[in-house]
Amino acid sequence: MGERSERTSRGGVPGGDLVLTALVKRFGAFVAVDDLSLTVPQGSFFALLGPSGCGKTTTLRMIAGLEEPTAGAIRLGAADITHAKPYKRPVNTVFQNYALFPHLDIFENVAFGLRRRGVRDVAAQVAGALGLVELGHLARRKPPQLSGGQQQRIALARAIVNQPQVLLLDEPLGALDLKLRRQMQLELKRIQTEVGITFVHVTHDQEEAMTMADTVAVMNHGRIEQLGSPVELYESPATTFVANFLGQSNLLAGRVLQRGPMTYVDVSGQVLGVPAQRNRSENDEPLLGVRPEKIRLVHAAPGGPAGHDGRVNRLRGGVVVDASFAGVSTQYLVRMPWGQDLTVFAQNLDVTERFGPGTPADLVWEPAHTFGLTGDATAGADVDDLPLAAGVA
Amino acid sequence: MAVTSLGHSRPGGGRRGPATGFRGRRLTPYLLLAPGLAWLGLFFVVPLLTLVGTSLQTPVTDGNIGDYEQTFRFANYADALQAAQPQFVRSLTYSIAATVLALLIGYPLAYAIAFKAGRLRNILLVLVVAPFFTSFLLRTIAWRQILGEDSPLTASMRWAHLVPDGAAMTASQTAVIAGLTYNFLPFMTLPLYASIERIDPRLLEAGADLYGHPAAVLRRVTLPLSMPGIVSGTLLTFIPAAGDYVNATLLGNPGTTMVGNVIESRFFRFVDYPTAASLSFVLMAAILVLVVVYVRRSGTEDLL
Numbered sequence: 126m127g128e129r130s131e132r133t134s135r136g137g138v139p140g141g142d143l144v145l146t147a148l149v150k151r152f153g154a155f156v157a158v159d160d161l162s163l164t165v166p167q168g169s170f171f172a173l174l175g176p177s178g179c180g181k182t183t184t185l186r187m188i189a190g191l192e193e194p195t196a197g198a199i200r201l202g203a204a205d206i207t208h209a210k211p212y213k214r215p216v217n218t219v220f221q222n223y224a225l226f227p228h229l230d231i232f233e234n235v236a237f238g239l240r241r242r243g244v245r246d247v248a249a250q251v252a253g254a255l256g257l258v259e260l261g262h263l264a265r266r267k268p269p270q271l272s273g274g275q276q277q278r279i280a281l282a283r284a285i286v287n288q289p290q291v292l293l294l295d296e297p298l299g300a301l302d303l304k305l306r307r308q309m310q311l312e313l314k315r316i317q318t319e320v321g322i323t324f325v326h327v328t329h330d331q332e333e334a335m336t337m338a339d340t341v342a343v344m345n346h347g348r349i350e351q352l353g354s355p356v357e358l359y360e361s362p363a364t365t366f367v368a369n370f371l372g373q374s375n376l377l378a379g380r381v382l383q384r385g386p387m388t389y390v391d392v393s394g395q396v397l398g399v400p401a402q403r404n405r406s407e408n409d410e411p412l413l414g415v416r417p418e419k420i421r422l423v424h425a426a427p428g429g430p431a432g433h434d435g436r437v438n439r440l441r442g443g444v445v446v447d448a449s450f451a452g453v454s455t456q457y458l459v460r461m462p463w464g465q466d467l468t469v470f471a472q473n474l475d476v477t478e479r480f481g482p483g484t485p486a487d488l489v490w491e492p493a494h495t496f497g498l499t500g501d502a503t504a505g506a507d508v509d510d511l512p513l514a515a516g517v518a
Numbered sequence: 519m520a521v522t523s524l525g526h527s528r529p530g531g532g533r534r535g536p537a538t539g540f541r542g543r544r545l546t547p548y549l550l551l552a553p554g555l556a557w558l559g560l561f562f563v564v565p566l567l568t569l570v571g572t573s574l575q576t577p578v579t580d581g582n583i584g585d586y587e588q589t590f591r592f593a594n595y596a597d598a599l600q601a602a603q604p605q606f607v608r609s610l611t612y613s614i615a616a617t618v619l620a621l622l623i624g625y626p627l628a629y630a631i632a633f634k635a636g637r638l639r640n641i642l643l644v645l646v647v648a649p650f651f652t653s654f655l656l657r658t659i660a661w662r663q664i665l666g667e668d669s670p671l672t673a674s675m676r677w678a679h680l681v682p683d684g685a686a687m688t689a690s691q692t693a694v695i696a697g698l699t700y701n702f703l704p705f706m707t708l709p710l711y712a713s714i715e716r717i718d719p720r721l722l723e724a725g726a727d728l729y730g731h732p733a734a735v736l737r738r739v740t741l742p743l744s745m746p747g748i749v750s751g752t753l754l755t756f757i758p759a760a761g762d763y764v765n766a767t768l769l770g771n772p773g774t775t776m777v778g779n780v781i782e783s784r785f786f787r788f789v790d791y792p793t794a795a796s797l798s799f800v801l802m803a804a805i806l807v808l809v810v811v812y813v814r815r816s817g818t819e820d821l822l
Contacts, residue, residue: 191723211726224724228742237738238728283728 141202148197159347172338180347217284225268254286404497419494425485573795613759616698628710697765705754713747
């Protein structure tokens with residue numbers, strides 16, 4: 126990201142970072158965005174991820190100037206654009222349902238921004254933008270004659286042709302089917318690399334955010350839960366909301382026994398280890414988390430040492446209650462003695478090592494894959510079923 | 519023509535009745551059309567032909583007043599036009615002026631109701647239609663009071679030196695045009711509202727996002743997208759206004775009579791049926807030609 130932020134946009138206009146400071150937006154008594162501060166480095170692909178109603182779209186609309194912040198400031202490079210009119214900001218938006226002008230043809234749609242600014246070589250620039258999205262041959266069609274994917278790309282061309290300092294994308298792929306969405310994800314990424322404009326992408330699809338963005342900010346209830354690279358967010362979630370919203374997590378309630386380089390936690394009578402720097406919980410009753418694919422399912426070895434044995438974490442006494450085969454992997458549901466069901470993804474490497482329902486099994490994983498959290502184990506688990514389901518399936 | 523443009527869907531092409539057999543299904547559309555066609559034939563086509571017939575009649579020689587015989591005297595048209603030319607010109611000017619004024623008043627009104635009214639929207643729509651609960655004649659007569667010599671409006675305008683002392687605003691061209699504008703304003707506002715309300719507000723946001731100043735967004739996005747409403751609104755105002763004679767009778771003076779007044783007096787006072795009929799026919803044809811040219815030029819044939 127460091128080298129990216131040095132870059133300037135294609136137009137040669139040094140944009141600078143987009144900085145939101147203590148941004149608040151209230152609609153009556155409802156607080157949509159609550160004291161939000163973040164910095165989007167110039168030239169980066171930034172994603173605002175969260176369930177519907179978390180304030181991500183409101184944040185985007187404030188950056189676009191379509192919504193007036195209740196408090197706080199928005200700066201773009203050296204300029205304060207908090208109260209600038211939308212038509213005076215070097216920012217363009219790709220709207221959720223594209224919002225193409227139905228009475229204008231594709232060429233005029235793309236030319237709209239250029240004409241309003243009185244740019245000279247409209248035809249050449251429009252042709253360039255249509256070339257970028259590979260739809261030059263449709264210039265004289267009207268928007269309703271285009272497919273959803275084509276309209277999406279025209280909306281992108283219409284915004285990008287203005288060479289904004291920041292391009293805002295509001296759920297741009299939401300209306301496309303899965304296959305087309307995949308294809309457009311790659312295309313968006315390619316275009317972003319090509320033009321070097323700062324992209325701020327709003328989505329509720331965690332997979333979309335992770336595959337495209339350099340930096341992801343996970344939002345919930347108008348606040349940022351965690352900000353970081355997709356790998357950081359996934360491997361070390363800071364809150365239970367992030368742990369549950371971004372992929373799946375097994376969260377185990379426990380009590381701290383001993384602190385040191387490794388924190389030892391008692392989980393229903395079995396001792397598990399978590400490296401101290403991966404334990405974000407301050408109190409003595411943390412939630413221990415581990416991702417389903419980090420766990421190895423092994424045949425129960427009765428009599429052996431339970432819990433952390435110095436090398437690995439081992440939970441004993443599980444019984445497989447469900448095994449669903451999904452081709453590349455099998456998803457197991459393992460019931461623990463204290464009644465909790467834990468999820469395990471096992472890659473189908475070895476055909477012989479299959480566990481049918483009813484098989485007693487132990488769960489083994491590296492302490493380094495464990496994370497410690499404070500709070501409510503169910504936060505974020507049920508907020509938005511669709512994207513989660515899509516990510517799992 | 520104007521009325522169909524208000525409808526959202528077209529008849530025909532819908533589902534067909536079940537199990538009526540091939541012949542039955544083929545006949546269904548005609549059966550459905552039959553009552554309408556019969557009505558149209560009986561009450562539009564037949565009277566229209568009678569009108570054309572009447573317009574070519576000549577008085578019976580040595581007959582009573584009001585006795586006419588069927589001839590084919592096309593010179594009736596030339597005579598009638600010559601006699602009523604000033605009224606014809608006035609009818610067109612007044613109704614065009616009233617249409618333009620109604621558009622200027624109705625567009626901001628419809629825009630405000632559609633986009634800015636919030637919860638008041640339905641109340642405001644009812645208020646637009648509310649005048650229809652009172653008689654057309656009474657409302658027009660009320661304008662005499664509004665524009666009368668002692669009315670607060672006239673008094674304040676006189677105070678502001680907008681009208682000279684002692685000058686009346688009733689019985690004038692201004693009063694007739696004001697009356698026409700007022701009476702047909704709902705016919706302008708409602709179609710405008712219907713088409714503005716359908717505009718996706720995100721298109722206006724997209725216009726602003728793409729460096730469109732509010733005036734540019736209005737001109738490049740809102741106006742073109744509300745064109746169907748503008749066309750049907752202007753037609754619904756212009757057509758009845760052109761044939762109106764009530765406003766000219768109640769609010770005008772002998773120098774502001776419109777073609778409707780001439781037709782009325784020829785029919786009922788002079789018992790000159792041929793002239794009245796030929797004027798009616800010419801008025802209808804003139805409106806038809808104007809409307810067709812207008813619709814063609816506004817490029818909204820597909821919307822009508």
